[in-house]
Amino acid sequence: MSDNKSMRAWLMDSYDGVENLRLSDVDEAPPGPGEALVAIRLAALNPADAFLAIGQYPARPKLPHILGRDGVGTVLAVGANVETPSVGQTVGILRGPVGVTAWGTLAERTVVPAASLVPVPPGWEEREMAGAPLVFLTAWQALTQWSEPAQPPEPGKALLVTGASGGVGVAAVLLGKSMGLTVAALSRSVEKGARLKELGADFVFDPADPHLAKTILAALDPRKVDLVVDSVAGPHFEQVVATLGYGGKISAVGRSGGPVPDFNTATLFFRRNRIGGVAAGDYTPEAAQDAWARIVERLGRAGRRPVVDRVFEFEDVRAAFARLAEGPMGKVLVRIS
Numbered sequence: 001m002s003d004n005k006s007m008r009a010w011l012m013d014s015y016d017g018v019e020n021l022r023l024s025d026v027d028e029a030p031p032g033p034g035e036a037l038v039a040i041r042l043a044a045l046n047p048a049d050a051f052l053a054i055g056q057y058p059a060r061p062k063l064p065h066i067l068g069r070d071g072v073g074t075v076l077a078v079g080a081n082v083e084t085p086s087v088g089q090t091v092g093i094l095r096g097p098v099g100v101t102a103w104g105t106l107a108e109r110t111v112v113p114a115a116s117l118v119p120v121p122p123g124w125e126e127r128e129m130a131g132a133p134l135v136f137l138t139a140w141q142a143l144t145q146w147s148e149p150a151q152p153p154e155p156g157k158a159l160l161v162t163g164a165s166g167g168v169g170v171a172a173v174l175l176g177k178s179m180g181l182t183v184a185a186l187s188r189s190v191e192k193g194a195r196l197k198e199l200g201a202d203f204v205f206d207p208a209d210p211h212l213a214k215t216i217l218a219a220l221d222p223r224k225v226d227l228v229v230d231s232v233a234g235p236h237f238e239q240v241v242a243t244l245g246y247g248g249k250i251s252a253v254g255r256s257g258g259p260v261p262d263f264n265t266a267t268l269f270f271r272r273n274r275i276g277g278v279a280a281g282d283y284t285p286e287a288a289q290d291a292w293a294r295i296v297e298r299l300g301r302a303g304r305r306p307v308v309d310r311v312f313e314f315e316d317v318r319a320a321f322a323r324l325a326e327g328p329m330g331k332v333l334v335r336i337s
Contacts (some may be wrong), residue, residue, distance in 0.1 A: 004028045009107035010317050011064040015055035018067070018321040021106075023166050023314075026064075029103070031079035036114045038091060040336045042311070043072035043105035044131035046167065052100070058281075059100045061262050068105030069098055072120065072130040073336075082114045092118040092129040095137050095255060095280050096289045106317060115244055115285035121296045124305060131167065131331030132306040136295045137288060139171035139282045142229045142251035143179065145276060155180030160216065160243060163231035166202065168253050170307045172229040173201050178298040184216055184225070186232075192329050199307070207232070209318040213242035221325045224248065232257040241267050250275045303322045311335050 004027040010020045026265040031037045051057045060136050075089045085091050096116035098104050103111070116230070120129045145158075153159070159176040163169045164185035176183045177200035185201040187193045193204035205212060217224060224245030236258020240250065247305040252275055269276070283291065299305060307330030312320035314336050323330045 003279075007067050007108040008314070009103070011278055012053055012143075013064050015053065018053045019318060020052075020228050021067070022292065023318060025045075027109075028109050031077055031082075031111050033080040034082060034114055035079045035111050035326070036075050036085060036091075036117060037077040037109060038071070038073040038093070038112050038117070039076050039109050040068075040071045040105050040107060042072045042127055042130035043068045043112065043336055044134075045320055045332045046070065046134050046336065047256065047324065048134075049063070049099065049104075050324065061101050063121065066105075066110070067099050067104040067108050068107070068110075068334075069093070069095070069100065069134050070104030070131055071098075071336075072126045073109075075117070076109065077143060078114065079086045080085065082245055085117050087121065089125070091122055092122055094118055094132060094133045094292055095283050096285065096288075099282070105182045105336075106334065118289065118292060121300070123300075127311060127333055128306045131308060131333055133288075133292065135167035135171045135331070136175070136260060136281060136306070137167050137283060137291055137325070138253060138278060139229065140291050140295055141280060141282075142168070142172060142278045143175055143227070145251060145278065146227070146249050146274075152179040153181060153224050153227055156182070157226040158184065158220055159199075160184045160186070160225045160228045160235075160240065160244075162186045162240060163202070163208065163254070163256055165189065165327065166231055166256075167328075167331050168229070168231050170196075170199065170330050173199050174302070174304045174306075175295065176229075177201075177296060178302040178304070182220070182228075184220065194308070195329055199304070205234050212236065212239040216243045222244050222330040227251065229253060231255075234258045235261055238263065240254070241273065244271060244273045246271045247291050248273050251278050253277065253278045272325055306331065308333060 309328035
């Protein structure tokens, strides 16, 4: 019989989707060398969780698995060779194995590499921290990956953000404005479009516009789009490509709109356009810490903070995933305790 304490967690027993997650008691794992045990108060959902739960993600963790990559909580214990954080400290979780190959934050407690833990930034609410790391690190990579070493685009460049009301979309709008970019955002909702303008978007367009590319280019005239952060793909992708100027680039983050049908690669030729994938899993702990510090500093100077859509109770995780699938305005969180 195990000496470990019991805890509640949402278990993924198969790759049949988040609808089949099961709330159950499991043994708490102790922290090993370089790790910390964290009591989770708030966790955030990400589309990648839902993709992993149907086997459409590179990781294939041992089952049962616990989803959840982001969260905030209190350090309960630390393993050997851990100098920071200290027991009792409130921390957030940066990108790492948590929720991917290791058990995640949809549990009362979880073990996290100490190198992936950070304090809550001064002035931030815990719920703002809980949902920020993965989407902001993803948006940061999408915005900075086109130079070596990675650097933000030059101020004055034009940025187009698709799926702009989602987690990565909102992060890209906020970071893009902090970089001095002209930001155009795509959203089907008039209400969400108004909120995106409050967050700093210079223009908001409806992706259902049959003349989308012409509408965007008319608004930006005489400029064209320099960089796209694309979370959607799908049937509108060729319209997005048509907005690019010479040397324009697309950072491909997601595909919530499905595959791109009949894409004509010749549309990339004469303007030397480029498409590059974004993978937050490429961050080392050190690189994630460095990028996170830059993100927090930029948001602080801009007077901006992460956006939370709604907080669900722990027992309502399936409803929280349903809200995520609907298309929230910002992050969907789960209150663990």
